[in-house]
Amino acid sequence: MKILLASDTYPPDVNGASRFTERLANGLAGRGHDVHVAAPSPDGPPGEEQMGPVTVHRVQSYRWPFHEWYRVSLPWTAKPQCAALVDRIKPDIVHSQAHFIVGRYTIAAAHRQGYPLVATNHFMPENLFMHARTPKFLEEFARVAAWKDLERVFRPALHITAPTPRAIELLELRTRLTGEPLSNGIDPTAYQEAAAGGESEVPTVLFVGRLDQEKRVDELIKAFAQLPTDLPARLEIVGDGSCREQWRKLATDVGLDADRITFRGYISEEELVEAYGRCAVFCMPGIAELQSLVTLEAMAAGKPVVCADAMALPHLCHPGQNGWLYEPGDVGELTLRLSTLLGDKKMRARFGQQSQQIASQHSMAHTLDRFEEIYSNALGLSEFAEEAEAAA
DSSP: OEEEEEOSOOTTSOSHHHHHHHHHHHHHHHTTOEEEEEEEOSSSSOEEEEETTEEEEEEOOEEOTTSSSOEEOOHHHHHHHHHHHHHHHOOSEEEESOSSHHHHHHHHHHHHHTOOEEEEOOOOHHHHHHHHTOOGGGHHHHHHHHHHHHHHHHTTOSEEEESSHHHHHHHHHHSSOOOEEOOOOBOOHHHHHHHTTOOOSSOEEEEESOOSGGGOHHHHHHHHHTSOTTSOOEEEEEBOOTTHHHHHHHHHHTTOOTTTEEEEESOOHHHHHHHHHHOSEEEEOOSOOSSOHHHHHHHHTTOOEEEESSTTGGGTOOBTTTEEEEOTTOHHHHHHHHHHHHTOHHHHHHHHHHHHHHHGGGBHHHHHHHHHHHHHHHHHHHHHHHHHHHHO
């Protein structure tokens, strides 16, 4: 099949939706499909590049004024460019990963030209509020409007997926759309190999993700600072974002020096796998996770997890089996959960084995199998609709 994936984020962007779209594109190309991606340009001008087996078509973008690295495509340039891409590529199937600008206008062009559509939702309004500088008193209004907009854009799709049952529950609660839970999936091999190296000498708590407000890393820093003084431990924070300097200052204010906390910024995939391998505990305090690929990757590396009891994280963290959940905002409970695991190596090993077992249920191979089925079914539905229309 010739497949066009449309996304409003793609490498070199670093986030869950970007990483999933890249893995999906490469996985489908590895199975012999002709895969194209439409995504915003990382530096402004439109263009085309070959990224491994995938052809990436860059839509003109502009720097978002309220964020140091975030870029967006604008309607008046994206609309004609997306329409031209659909017309030139002539895909068998279009799979949108977003309902924002590139996703929106690729869907509109494909629907207008009669190509079958599939959509995956990675969207949570909470992820948008900070970037849009939405005032608190307007958040509920903005949330309702955002879901209605998503419903309108995704309505032509023949099949909709989201990464977890909780994500589908939220989609069906907030819109009149229905969908299928389908894990983003990972290839666990590299993470399992990393686990063989064992933990670092001083037990390390690891966080990986964007350093933005909804990730709640400030709670993790405060909780870590309250660990018993006789419990040796380090905190490693991987990622970057708008709260980086604020949280660096917080670490200093709560008494964490460079021997106990490290802000590593963005790192390579190889370095990330190594970080999973040497950590003792992985912590995800975020409250807007539709799945959390990084949590899944840490689990595949055989690590116990401590997660906020929010959104889809309870699908991955099973209390008393592979880790612990805590009430978001309860710093004391987070400290307790971390100290329990940091102080008990046998528990970490036992929980880590369960993490690997749970992660094995999220294989990328299964995700690719199912998307190939979805595409084939959508093509069949589209052909049937065309035949019925011609007969009428």
